[in-house]
Amino acid sequence: MRFLPxxxxxxxxxxxxxxxxxxxxxxxxxAILALSDVVLADREKLxxxxxxxxxxxxxxxxxxxxxxxxEDAATLxxxxxxxxxxxxxxxxxxxxAARGGYDALKVxxxxxxxxxxxxxxxxxxxxxxxxxFAAIASLPPERQTSLLGSVVPAIIDWPDAExxxxxxxxxxxxxxxxxxxxxxxxxxxxxxPVFVAGFADQxxxxxxxxxxxxxxxxxxxxxxxxxxxxxxxxxAQQKSLHTVSVAAAQEPERDFLMTYVNQTGSIAPAEKxxxxxxxxxxxxxxxxxxxxxxxxxxxxxxxxxxEADPAVVDSTLENTDGYMRxxxxxxxxxxxxxxxxVDALTPYLTGxxxxxxxxxxxxxxxxxxxxxxxxxxxxxxKSSPLSAFxxxxxxxxxxxxxxFAAGDPARLADFVLTVEPPExxxxxxxxxxxxxxxxxxxxxxxPAEALLLSGQPIFRFDPAK
Numbered sequence: 001m002r003f004l005p006x007x008x009x010x011x012x013x014x015x016x017x018x019x020x021x022x023x024x025x026x027x028x029x030x031a032i033l034a035l036s037d038v039v040l041a042d043r044e045k046l047x048x049x050x051x052x053x054x055x056x057x058x059x060x061x062x063x064x065x066x067x068x069x070x071e072d073a074a075t076l077x078x079x080x081x082x083x084x085x086x087x088x089x090x091x092x093x094x095x096x097a098a099r100g101g102y103d104a105l106k107v108x109x110x111x112x113x114x115x116x117x118x119x120x121x122x123x124x125x126x127x128x129x130x131x132x133f134a135a136i137a138s139l140p141p142e143r144q145t146s147l148l149g150s151v152v153p154a155i156i157d158w159p160d161a162e163x164x165x166x167x168x169x170x171x172x173x174x175x176x177x178x179x180x181x182x183x184x185x186x187x188x189x190x191x192x193p194v195f196v197a198g199f200a201d202q203x204x205x206x207x208x209x210x211x212x213x214x215x216x217x218x219x220x221x222x223x224x225x226x227x228x229x230x231x232x233x234x235x236a237q238q239k240s241l242h243t244v245s246v247a248a249a250q251e252p253e254r255d256f257l258m259t260y261v262n263q264t265g266s267i268a269p270a271e272k273x274x275x276x277x278x279x280x281x282x283x284x285x286x287x288x289x290x291x292x293x294x295x296x297x298x299x300x301x302x303x304x305x306x307e308a309d310p311a312v313v314d315s316t317l318e319n320t321d322g323y324m325r326x327x328x329x330x331x332x333x334x335x336x337x338x339x340x341x342v343d344a345l346t347p348y349l350t351g352x353x354x355x356x357x358x359x360x361x362x363x364x365x366x367x368x369x370x371x372x373x374x375x376x377x378x379x380x381x382k383s384s385p386l387s388a389f390x391x392x393x394x395x396x397x398x399x400x401x402x403x404f405a406a407g408d409p410a411r412l413a414d415f416v417l418t419v420e421p422p423e424x425x426x427x428x429x430x431x432x433x434x435x436x437x438x439x440x441x442x443x444x445x446x447p448a449e450a451l452l453l454s455g456q457p458i459f460r461f462d463p464a465k
Contacts, residue, residue: 033066036058070099102131110135156448218447251295259332263316272302317336326431342401348378390419
């Protein structure tokens with residue numbers, strides 16, 4: 001199955017032309033701002049190469065929760081971009097395009113927009129699809145590829161009527177890959193047949209169908225029928241894979257099921273896990289704009305229950321990079337161990353249980369050796385001063401994790417601000433500011449993010465509706 005390439009304190013009000021209605025305040029806002037501020041203030045304490053890892057996400061959260069004016073936001077973003085901060089070029093581009101459209105970017109070569117999903121979204125939101133598509137169309141076909149693959153993910157949440165207009169514009173520039181993607185990702189089940197019936201070169205339809213057959217998963221619809229139709233067994237496999245894609249498209253943050261399938265070819269257990277995740281989403285226990293904790297634990301546990309050899313699940317995830325921001329997550333299995341530990345300790349941390357839990361049965365053998373430290377620190381949170389743990393590189397990330405699980409953002413922020421060394425402090429501050437956002441306005445959420453972005457941030461400055 002072929003997937004679309006994965007893409008990536010002033011207090012004046014944001015301009016009404018680029019800021020939608022503000023959500024109600026939440027308890028974590030002050031902590032988000034404090035953590036974002038320390039990242040921006042302390043990043044220069046790091047060596048130059050490490051400095052470039054930090055700042056873009058913190059700046060975006062400061063802009064949104066601090067209600068910076070667009071002028072102040074642009075100044076902040078441009079400074080980070082000029083310093084070579086990762087993702088800052090996309091943040092600055094999104095702000096510039098939101099203020100002045102495509103021309104404000106002063107792009108000499110459209111290839112400069114490769115991978116800049118936030119910037120592309122802002123260009124299209126500004127109504128400059130004609131200029132963008134004309135620029136892409138001017139490139140040789142071999143230089144168009146990355147840009148072509150970024151447009152649909154950038155505006156996947158647009159209403160069908162807007163996708164129809166944009167698809168027609170793409171078609172007028174012979175950008176048929178974009179045109180087809182915008183048809184395949186509409187909520188209207190008739191959109192694809194209408195596109196096919198009206199497409200001039202019918203010889204291209206099989207290839208376009210193959211490339212976008214999975215795209216209806218982004219809006220929860222069945223896959224496009226392949227041309228020619230495969231045999232019954234292959235159809236059944238494709239349907240099962242599509243269920244995994246549908247679940248991934250609704251998951252918050254990131255997904256590991258598609259990675260697992262790609263590495264093992266084990267489709268049926270992954271489908272069972274995906275069905276369980278979808279049931280939890282339907283029940284409201286997993287929120288697409290929330291945290292990944294429940295989704296990952298549900299998927300992991302059901303996957304192991306249904307895999308012929310559960311050890312295959314653990315070994316595969318242990319050998320898969322974690323792609324997580326949390327300090328200490330070297331693999332996806334490490335991340336799941338952390339989630340299991342947090343899940344087990346949360347009743348104690350929140351006062352719903354007076355007793356520390358027993359060792360969870362589904363943590364790995366490697367993590368069993370760490371479990372006593374987690375319970376020790378969980379107990380210490382209720383009596384010991386936390387400053388004693390701030391300089392301990394093994395204990396500080398665990399303490400921060402437990403404070404987050406306890407639902408105490410103010411104490412979490414106070415602790416993280418005292419952590420040393422500086423690189424760990426900034427890593428923790430960035431991680432928890434982003435996680436706290438998921439408990440507040442969730443500005444950093446994007447529909448189908450787990451399938452399309454895989455951790456790449458998107459910085460949205462949408463016009464008011």
